[in-house]
Amino acid sequence: MVEAIIIFFVFAFGACVGSFLNVVIYRVPMGQSIASPPSHCPVCGHPIRWYDNIPILSWLLLRARCRHCRTPISIQYPLIEAATGLMVVGLYAAYFLAKVRTLGLGPGDPVRPAALDLANALPMFVAHAGLLCALLASAAVDLRYYVVPLPVMWTAAALGAVAVLIQPHPFLPSVPATAAAVSAAAGLGLLAGLWAIHRGWLTPSFIDAPDREGPVTPPARKEQPSARRRRKGGKGRRRRGSVGVTAADGVNPRLEVLREVLFLAPAFVLAIGAWALVTKVPAVAAGWGGLFDTAAHPLLAPRLSGLGGVLFGFLIGGLWIWGTRILATLAFGREAMGMGDVHILAGVGAVTGWAVPSLAFFLAPVSGVLIVLYLFIRRRQRELPYGPWLAVGTVLAMLFYDSLVRYVGPGLKVLFG
Structure with a gap:
């Protein structure tokens, strides 16, 4: 009852x-x-x-x-x-x-399902439910308008951070102190890149591509979704022809994507510097590692570790898509994937940690049956939004996490553990 x-x-x-x-x-x-x-x-x-x-x-x-x-x-x-x-x-x-979740993927992560209920895991449940709601909204908007509403995924990521601050939970894979330091430094590097764009020192990629437009047309106009061209990312803004910009659009995609590499450069430089400090300088290693000692800091250490997991998940989730976008664009000379997809998987990582978005990245293409069905219904559609399939992959990864981790967990630990 x-x-x-x-x-x-x-x-x-x-x-x-x-x-x-x-x-x-x-x-x-x-x-x-x-x-x-x-x-x-x-x-x-x-x-x-x-x-x-x-x-x-x-x-x-x-x-x-x-x-x-x-x-x-x-x-x-x-x-x-x-x-x-x-x-x-x-x-x-x-x-x-x-109780489909009984495993973690990090030191000290095994979950005791008998002790896990809504009363002692409410912040985690709210964050995970919020993530699913954000994915539903993003998928619905992406399917109709070819736009990923970035503030929605930012809100989900913020929920993930707030949840671990209120009550650290075992469904966020823990990361070692070194990974937390690298993640924090990389986050500062991303902020530095945003500051460079704000100051005009760095220009966003594909800014010169043609046909930039404003907010999409209201549904009341009964405009056919197939007539809307793709734009990933931005608050209700889109650009015709993106994703898939080529040299025929007046820009060189390979050169444009190098701007994104420049944007990411401070993050990689600071991350390498942080890794060197916490692994090669004993005083720094002792001081930083001591903050993660639960015996010495029973309140601070779990929350600091949780925030490290949030940052690490955010970065790994985003990097799966962004890295693929950069490499594919350089290889094929055509803009690949969308920045909105980067924000989707980054938001997933911020809420669930690094493992779920890593699994979702590979599970999303498995939903190819749905893609074929979509193509069958919308035969004239030349481009497909990828956000919905990332959402499907995320749900599969969250529900079948235990089974998937048993098969691929050791390999993921080698990569990120």
């Missing part, structure tokens, strides 16, 4: 989040604020009262029409709300009832 009540409230919470995701999916691609104006009918502009905004139920009671102008309300709204509710309930059932 208690579990049934918990499941009901978890579903209700998920459905409410789904209602908010509908706002995100509709407004963010168009560059609109998600806070104001309040929810309103896009046709008559009448504000939607609270009793007309109850997830799923209001759509049914209103018979899928606006109370005031009788304009049909898309079935997308209750579907997203129901899908989000079921997704969050499914995550709860998988983690706390079926």
Whole structure:
């Protein structure tokens, strides 16, 4: 009985989040604020009262029409709300009832499933549920507009960091002090690259490619998604022809992607410097490593290790896609993948650690059956958004983590452990 009540409230919470995701999916691609104006009918502009905004139920009671102008309300709204509710309930059932996660992937990581319940793992559950919601919103936007709403994945990454600060949990693979130092230094390097762009010392890649445009057209115009050209990344902004920019577009993709290498250079330089300090200088190694000693710092050490895991996961997740993008662009002379995909897998890594995005990177192509089906339905579509398949790969990695780790965990430890 208690579990049934918990499941009901978890579903209700998920459905409410789904209602908010509908706002995100509709407004963010168009560059609109998600806070104001309040929810309103896009046709008559009448504000939607609270009793007309109850997830799923209001759509049914209103018979899928606006109370005031009788304009049909898309079935997308209750579907997203129901899908989000079921997704969050499914995550709860998988983690706390079926206990599909019983393994970690680092020193001291084995999980005691009998001791793991919602009461002592609430921050972790909220972060993981938030990640799934972010992936759902990103996939929905990417499928329709060929845009990845970056703030959505940034929010998910922030949830991951907050969760380990509140309550360190075993579902985030631990990293040694050296990896934490390297991750922190690389993070500073990324900030240095952003500062260089802000100051005009470094130019973003593909900035000179043609056909840059503003926010996408609202769905009310009934524009065919197949007519929209691909743009990965940016807050509701896209550029025709990207991904897939070639020399025919007036830019040299190989030279353009070298700008991204320059952007990443400070991160690699600082990471190497941090590694040298904590491994070659005994005083630094002792001081830094001492911060991760749980006996000496029972409150600080687990949280510092957790933040290290968040940073390391963020970097490894993003590097899988960004490295592939750079190498493929240099090899084929055509812009490969999208920067939005980098942010998706980086956000996954920030919440789940380095192992899940590493697994998801290889699992995403396995969803090729879905891609073939999508191509069959949309035969004229020459380019496909990759974000949804990364989302599918992430869900598979989260649910089948134990089985996958038993097979590939040792190899991943060799690479990153």
